[in-house]
Amino acid sequence: xxxxxxxxxxxxxxAMLEPADVTPEQSPADLGIDSLGLVESIFxxxxxxxxxxxxxxxxxxxxxxxxxxxxxxxxxVERLVQDRHAAA
Amino acid sequence: xxxxxxQIAEALGAEWKGDGSxxxxxxxxxxxxxxxxxxxxxxxxxxxxxxxxxxxxxxxxPDADWQAxxxxxxxxxxxxxxxxxxxxxxxxxxxxxxxxxxxAVIDPSAEIGADVHVGPLAVIGxxAVIGxxxxxxxxxxxxxxxxxxxxxLIHSGARLGRNVVAGARLIVQPNAVIGGDGFSxxxxxxxxxxxxxxxxxxxxxxxxxDPTWHRIHSLGAVSLGDDVEIGACATIDAGTIRPxxxxxxxxxxxxxxxxxxxxxxxxxxxxxxxxxxxxxxxxDRSVLGGKVGVSDNLVIGxxxxxxxxxxxxxxxxxxxxxxxxxxTKIDTQVESYKAxxxxxxxxRDLAASRKG
Numbered sequence: 485x486x487x488x489x490x491x492x493x494x495x496x497x498x499a500m501l502e503p504a505d506v507t508p509e510q511s512p513a514d515l516g517i518d519s520l521g522l523v524e525s526i527f528x529x530x531x532x533x534x535x536x537x538x539x540x541x542x543x544x545x546x547x548x549x550x551x552x553x554x555x556x557x558x559x560x561v562e563r564l565v566q567d568r569h570a571a572a
Numbered sequence: 573x574x575x576x577x578x579q580i581a582e583a584l585g586a587e588w589k590g591d592g593s594x595x596x597x598x599x600x601x602x603x604x605x606x607x608x609x610x611x612x613x614x615x616x617x618x619x620x621x622x623x624x625x626x627x628x629x630x631x632x633x634p635d636a637d638w639q640a641x642x643x644x645x646x647x648x649x650x651x652x653x654x655x656x657x658x659x660x661x662x663x664x665x666x667x668x669x670x671x672x673x674x675x676a677v678i679d680p681s682a683e684i685g686a687d688v689h690v691g692p693l694a695v696i697g698x699x700a701v702i703g704x705x706x707x708x709x710x711x712x713x714x715x716x717x718x719x720x721x722x723x724x725l726i727h728s729g730a731r732l733g734r735n736v737v738a739g740a741r742l743i744v745q746p747n748a749v750i751g752g753d754g755f756s757x758x759x760x761x762x763x764x765x766x767x768x769x770x771x772x773x774x775x776x777x778x779x780x781x782d783p784t785w786h787r788i789h790s791l792g793a794v795s796l797g798d799d800v801e802i803g804a805c806a807t808i809d810a811g812t813i814r815p816x817x818x819x820x821x822x823x824x825x826x827x828x829x830x831x832x833x834x835x836x837x838x839x840x841x842x843x844x845x846x847x848x849x850x851x852x853x854x855x856d857r858s859v860l861g862g863k864v865g866v867s868d869n870l871v872i873g874x875x876x877x878x879x880x881x882x883x884x885x886x887x888x889x890x891x892x893x894x895x896x897x898x899x900t901k902i903d904t905q906v907e908s909y910k911a912x913x914x915x916x917x918x919x920r921d922l923a924a925s926r927k928g
Contacts, residue, residue: 523906523909523910527910527913527914530913530914530917531917534917536914539910
């Protein structure tokens with residue numbers, strides 16, 4: 485399972501959908517994930533990839549971690565994983 | 573029921589379109605609606621289901637293309653759940669048999685207002701005053717000295733203790749108990765509980781010489797404002813000297829416990845399983861989610877929101893949103909939770925760096 489599939493599996497799990505039903509352009513709200521559900525998804529992502537997501541649950545737009553869509557989340561996780569490899 | 577579409581729109585204070593003379597005999601979910609039902613389709617996600625049912629009229633969202641959905645008429649609901657409030661009030665069939673059942677036991681000194689219904693085996697105590705148009709359902713008991721405003725609806729099996737006073741339109745769901753005695757006991761000398769509280773964090777106490785709990789009686793009853801609703805099996809304890817108070821328009825859900833001497837403001841919501849210890853004060857318009865607990869003698873300000881399962885151990889200023897145990901501001905709580913969730917990885921990293 486590549487990074488993209490893993491992130492989508494985590495989001496699908498929270499949305500109680502099949503990963504095949506989750507598309508990159510959907511937002512967490514489209515998938516029925518509320519703010520606390522999103523916090524849980526982000527913890528699961530942190531644990532799966534051993535990264536720290538700079539995420540502010542109270543002001544998501546200020547956190548520098550784009551959560552506007554599934555595709556944006558995948559891209560942001562890719563960057564964080566690359567940064568971690570670069571730092572190691 | 574039998575209304576025209578126009579009559580329903582007028583009762584809802586809503587706009588209607590199409591054939592206002594359509595006869596409506598019931599309400600139904602869009603997919604299951606028959607030809608004479610008003611389909612409840614207040615958001616676009618019901619558009620598809622509307623096609624599966626056979627409704628000719630529906631309650632729809634503001635810019636719905638009702639004609640394209642095959643409807644002959646529509647009532648526009650800008651705020652779906654508010655329309656539901658008014659529609660369900662209109663459709664709820666109230667029993668049409670006011671009168672005193674012969675098996676009801678009513679003290680001769682009780683004053684029963686006009687058009688009051690008292691169901692079988694209900695009991696009304698000495699000096700009670702029941703406001704006009706009230707319904708006391710089967711097996712409810714109304715204690716001595718109780719005063720109910722007009723239009724009360726006391727469902728079956730509910731109990732109102734002595735001297736409980738309520739404003740107009742009180743609704744009490746089955747088996748609720750209002751005005752039972754408070755849970756109030758005291759020892760001869762300072763008890764180990766009091767010393768535990770005074771020396772917070774001490775962790776141990778010594779046994780009391782005399783552990784007897786002396787009962788403090790509850791003489792204060794309960795006072796409820798206008799338009800209060802009390803849920804099934806909820807319990808509101810009587811005050812010690814003055815009444816336990818619940819303000820106008822406040823609604824209390826099933827299985828809520830309100831301790832003696834609490835003062836709850838106007839328009840509050842206490843959701844299922846809320847527990848208030850004694851002498852808690854809650855300001856107007858505050859909302860306590862399900863299973864919220866509040867320790868005794870605390871003050872919660874007006875317009876506070878406590879999220880489900882929060883346990884409040886200290887006073888809460890007005891306008892605050894609180895969460896968790898101990899309840900803290902929701903942003904602080906979410907930050908703490910994030911740190912807690914990251915702790916296992918942090919510990920692993922720490923252990924690895926010590927080895928390295």
